Amino acid sequence: METFRYLAGVTTLRLDETACTGCGTCTLVCPHGVFRLDHRKAAIVDRDGCMECGACAKNCPSRAVAVTPGVGCASYIIQTWIKGKAAAACGGGDCC
């Protein structure tokens, strides 16, 4: 997705390289090629490509990857501001 770049330096993605077992799952599930396997360790090669979907953290067997997952959707975020996180069901006919 090199043609599309969103705001830089905002992602909550963190990688603990010492905990990484080098299984490579993060390189499979990431839809933006944020990770690459380097010398049997995962490395972040495109941090600003991260959209915080949470696929990597969800499937990391050693919990080496952490991210605060969520949907980058303005109308959803407005709902969380107004109604709070629990009531802000993405959907209800109003978004994705």
Added chain:
Amino acid sequence: MARIEVPQEPGGGIPKEACGCAPPPVFPVIPPCGSGDSPCCGPPAGARSSPYERPGYRLCRFVEGFVDTPAGPVPRVATRWDRSDVWITLAARIGIRRNRYRIAPGLYAVGAPDADAPVLVTANYRLSFNALRRELAGLNVWILVLDTRGINVWCAAGKGTFDSREIIRQVNLSGLGKVVSHLKLILPQLSAPGVDAAEVKQACGFKAVWGPIRATDIARFLVAGMKAEPPMRRASFTLAERLVLVPVEVTLLRKPTLWMVLSIFLLSGIGPHLFAPNPTWPRALQALAAYGAGVVSGALLVPALLPWIPGKAFALKGALTGLAGGAAMLWLFARSLGSLECFALLMLSMAVSSYLAMNFTGATPFTSPSGVEKEMRRAIPLQAGALILAGTAWVGSAYLG
């Protein structure tokens, strides 16, 4: 046995001699089909009901037949779309009853799959299911449809309806373990935000294999021995993928548009001749045109020209297209307006376009929540400010002009 006399019904309840297949006229015979002169036997009877028919159920049009398995009959689905699929796609894309495109969750078959055939997992959103089965012509596979509440794969993964527990549940409900001899499930890559593959393996023994993002790549993925090339693993957002989202974005604007129209009429009516009909109409129409320019700029131009509009924040991209769209509208339709009026209308179309562009973040596959929140905290006060400026300048221009 004594013959019982039964009152005859008009129209000939008692069968005629013609075909010799009449039961003894003990009870009035109701013609089996149609009525009138051919009380029985009419045209030759059609085929017997399919053994797969169930009282109270109707076959979906995409079901071609059934495959018998140790877990019971499994519907075999067509890989070709018929006209109803085209209509359903169009209706969903323009936002008609957009929450009602569910299909029944469970196991489906494509072609003539056997116990070794791969199992593809998908959502029970009709458009997702249709996109998948259309790519499976000539293949023999099983499709396990999850109950994602009629939501597509990626959104369902984000919402938590396409998750490990639902996979485990459908594997157990469908008796998949009796149908296939292997222990592999091919999951769409975009379900990964919701699915912990290790949890699935632990609970039901099936190992998740991460399939490609797009259904169009599934055949190549299978041929390559369940390997996806890097491009198959990257989200895309082509012009067609962006434009197809525009109609729904616009139909979601019905309610805000109503409020906007009311406000525009109200504000356009204020002036030296308060609520006098004469100057209100042309002024209201000019402001409505500016609003329309904002909608077109934010909901159509931004998605269409997304990679080429300067800036990274969507609100900024929208403000730029809104400025251009508003200026074009003024140049085309309102060249006689004074500078304060022009300023007001430009502010209106910029604010509207910026807000709509910001809302388009939810439809893209690359905006992060941290980024969207950051841009919103900056942009919303500016958008609100621009709207207030627009209203003030518009009313003010009625007095000054």
